[in-house]
Amino acid sequence: MDTLTLQPLAHANGEVQIPGSKSLSNRILLLAALAQGTTRITNLLDSDDVRHMLNALQALGVHYTLADDRRSCELEGLGRTFTCNEAVELFLGNAGTAMRPLCAALCASTGEFTLTGEPRMYERPIADLVDALLPLGADIDYLGEPGYPPMRIQANGLHGGEVSIKGNISSQFLTALLMAAPLASSDLTINVDGELVSKPYIDITLHTMALFGVEVENHNYQRFVVRAGQVYRSPGEVMVEGDASSASYFLAAAAIAGGTVRVYGVGADSVQGDKAFAEVLGKMGANVSYGPTWIEVTRGELNGVDLDLNAIPDAAMTIATTALFAKGPTAIRNVYNWRVKETDRLSAMATELRKVGADVVEGEDFIEITPPAQVQSAAIDTYDDHRMAMCFSLAAFGGAPITINDPGCTRKTFPEYFKLFAHITR
Numbered sequence: 001m002d003t004l005t006l007q008p009l010a011h012a013n014g015e016v017q018i019p020g021s022k023s024l025s026n027r028i029l030l031l032a033a034l035a036q037g038t039t040r041i042t043n044l045l046d047s048d049d050v051r052h053m054l055n056a057l058q059a060l061g062v063h064y065t066l067a068d069d070r071r072s073c074e075l076e077g078l079g080r081t082f083t084c085n086e087a088v089e090l091f092l093g094n095a096g097t098a099m100r101p102l103c104a105a106l107c108a109s110t111g112e113f114t115l116t117g118e119p120r121m122y123e124r125p126i127a128d129l130v131d132a133l134l135p136l137g138a139d140i141d142y143l144g145e146p147g148y149p150p151m152r153i154q155a156n157g158l159h160g161g162e163v164s165i166k167g168n169i170s171s172q173f174l175t176a177l178l179m180a181a182p183l184a185s186s187d188l189t190i191n192v193d194g195e196l197v198s199k200p201y202i203d204i205t206l207h208t209m210a211l212f213g214v215e216v217e218n219h220n221y222q223r224f225v226v227r228a229g230q231v232y233r234s235p236g237e238v239m240v241e242g243d244a245s246s247a248s249y250f251l252a253a254a255a256i257a258g259g260t261v262r263v264y265g266v267g268a269d270s271v272q273g274d275k276a277f278a279e280v281l282g283k284m285g286a287n288v289s290y291g292p293t294w295i296e297v298t299r300g301e302l303n304g305v306d307l308d309l310n311a312i313p314d315a316a317m318t319i320a321t322t323a324l325f326a327k328g329p330t331a332i333r334n335v336y337n338w339r340v341k342e343t344d345r346l347s348a349m350a351t352e353l354r355k356v357g358a359d360v361v362e363g364e365d366f367i368e369i370t371p372p373a374q375v376q377s378a379a380i381d382t383y384d385d386h387r388m389a390m391c392f393s394l395a396a397f398g399g400a401p402i403t404i405n406d407p408g409c410t411r412k413t414f415p416e417y418f419k420l421f422a423h424i425t426r
């Protein structure tokens with residue numbers, strides 16, 4: 001296994017152009033594939049999750065040309081759902097933003113599709129989505145554990161009507177159903193059953209659907225109506241915003257050890273909920289300013305915070321390692337679904353924070369972190385979780401060397417992370 005040892009770091013300064021958003025890249029690719037017309041996408045993310053979506057679309061008969069650096073793409077929309085005469089198998093790695101939306105869009109299509117992935121994908125639930133698709137005419141078989149991928153879909157279109165979907169485990173289920181809704185044969189009303197987690201990701205979905213010409217009636221995030229007869233139409237050109245979750249590590253570095261860091265590509269005008277991460281740094285004591293397409297953070301004396309971070313589950317992980325440098329304890333609440341992501345993130349975070357000397361309480365849906373007087377040197381296990389690797393790079397500001405095991409796991413969303421991190425900390 002590869003390892004990377006970060007020697008103690010003292011400063012964070014400079015500017016970083018943040019690579020494209022994973023959430024937007026995969027939504028835009030899928031809707032561009034279904035849309036009428038050709039879409040030219042710029043600032044596309046090049047990472048494993050996006051490669052899985054691109055490979056899947058190719059296997060489904062979609063034509064596109066990627067630039068040499070894979071960051072721009074010209075994609076010919078089908079102007080209809082996928083139609084495959086032969087059975088197709090799609091390997092989707094551990095990309096939730098490929099597995100869930102493709103599952104729904106393929107049910108609305110025609111053909112036989114098998115969706116597979118990495119072992120961890122087979123531990124990530126999908127039953128809430130499947131249970132919402134079945135009453136609309138979907139035919140889905142679990143090939144392994146019931147409720148989890150892999151799955152086989154015998155697709156012959158979806159009809160409309162009214163369905164309920166649970167929102168308390170992942171917002172990606174609702175996202176998937178919303179994106180497939182205009183492909184159904186009649187109006188679709190979706191009722192969200194109970195709590196909806198990670199709500200700002202639904203705004204990303206509605207924004208992307210609107211970009212491709214489809215309007216959704218949103219009744220307070222509890223009931224959505226998608227009228228039939230709407231078709232996805234290419235907007236022509238689309239530029240993907242920088243990834244707000246990826247920006248969090250650089251902004252936190254500035255809050256801990258700045259100097260000043262400015263990230264470009266995500267700012268006040270961003271549609272991504274994770275832009276609110278900078279506000280959390282502000283609450284901790286950092287100095288934050290926003291422009292339309294940038295965010296800047298300058299160091300301040302950091303204090304612990306006690307916050308419900310359900311709306312920003314990915315960036316919330318960055319708060320957990322930033323907490324090592326705050327005065328007093330930090331509590332991150334209402335993040336049960338950390339347990340069903342790349343790894344059980346509540347357990348992984350607690351284990352690795354203890355290695356560097358923090359006192360940690362791990363609850364069912366929260367984590368409380370009391371920082372150590374002095375961060376200790378440690379070899380950090382990353383559990384094949386890109387965010388564990390990126391979050392723990394921040395521990396190197398504690399004065400002791402930090403080894404990151406398997407740093408290459410950042411390839412899921414941010415292959416060049418450690419290069420850019422070195423750029424602002426040298």
Ligand SMILES: O=C(O)C1=C[C@@H](OP(=O)(O)O)[C@@H](O)[C@H](O)C1
Nearest residue numbers: 023097170171172198201313314
């Ligand atoms: O819709 C999306 O693009 C995402 C939604 C979130 O997942 P959950 O809704 O499962 O929390 C987030 O953690 C994930 O990285 C991306």
Ligand SMILES: C=C(OP(=O)(O)O)C(=O)O
Nearest residue numbers: 094095096097314341342
């Ligand atoms: C939860 C994540 O990924 P996914 O899109 O696979 O759910 C993540 O990127 O932190």
